Amino acid sequence: xxxxxxxxLVHAALWLVATLFGVAIIYTLLNAGxxxxxxxxxxxxxxxxxxxxxxxLTGGQGADRGAALNQxxxxxxxxxxxxxxxxxxxxxxWSGFSKQAxxxxxxxxxxxxxxxxxxSPLGYVLPFEVASVLLLAALVGxxxxxxxxx
Numbered sequence: 001x002x003x004x005x006x007x008x009l010v011h012a013a014l015w016l017v018a019t020l021f022g023v024a025i026i027y028t029l030l031n032a033g034x035x036x037x038x039x040x041x042x043x044x045x046x047x048x049x050x051x052x053x054x055x056x057l058t059g060g061q062g063a064d065r066g067a068a069l070n071q072x073x074x075x076x077x078x079x080x081x082x083x084x085x086x087x088x089x090x091x092x093x094w095s096g097f098s099k100q101a102x103x104x105x106x107x108x109x110x111x112x113x114x115x116x117x118x119x120s121p122l123g124y125v126l127p128f129e130v131a132s133v134l135l136l137a138a139l140v141g142x143x144x145x146x147x148x149x150x
Contacts, residue, residue: 009055013048020044034111050135054142 020043027036091097117123
């Protein structure tokens with residue numbers, strides 16, 4: 001890290017925002033407009049900005065200031081190449097790439113079903129609330145670390 005000012009962490013957060021916008025573009029290409037808007041508003045907007053605030057408030061205190069490479073870098077590179085080759089081998093024989101998606105029925109209301117799944121006690125309301133509390137705890141922790149220097 002150059003100078004230890006947290007610049008690399010901010011750049012990483014901005015690349016995270018760019019990646020999340022890319023996911024929104026994929027949702028748009030899949031004709032899932034609502035999920036694309038949610039992706040931009042929730043992830044690219046709220047979570048990424050929360051991450052950037054946490055980095056800026058802490059000044060990159062938790063950043064590793066050691067060497068970028070170690071002596072065993074080749075083992076990590078070899079594992080990455082082997083993992084990529086394995087995934088490419090598995091996916092090239094998968095028939096899902098050549099299949100056409102099933103047509104959506106005319107009376108299908110995806111937004112209503114998604115809302116029911118997120119707010120129903122039998123759905124995903126608990127993980128949704130746990131994620132909210134976790135993000136709040138991260139923000140409170142960042143503010144505590146930023147003001148604890150005094």
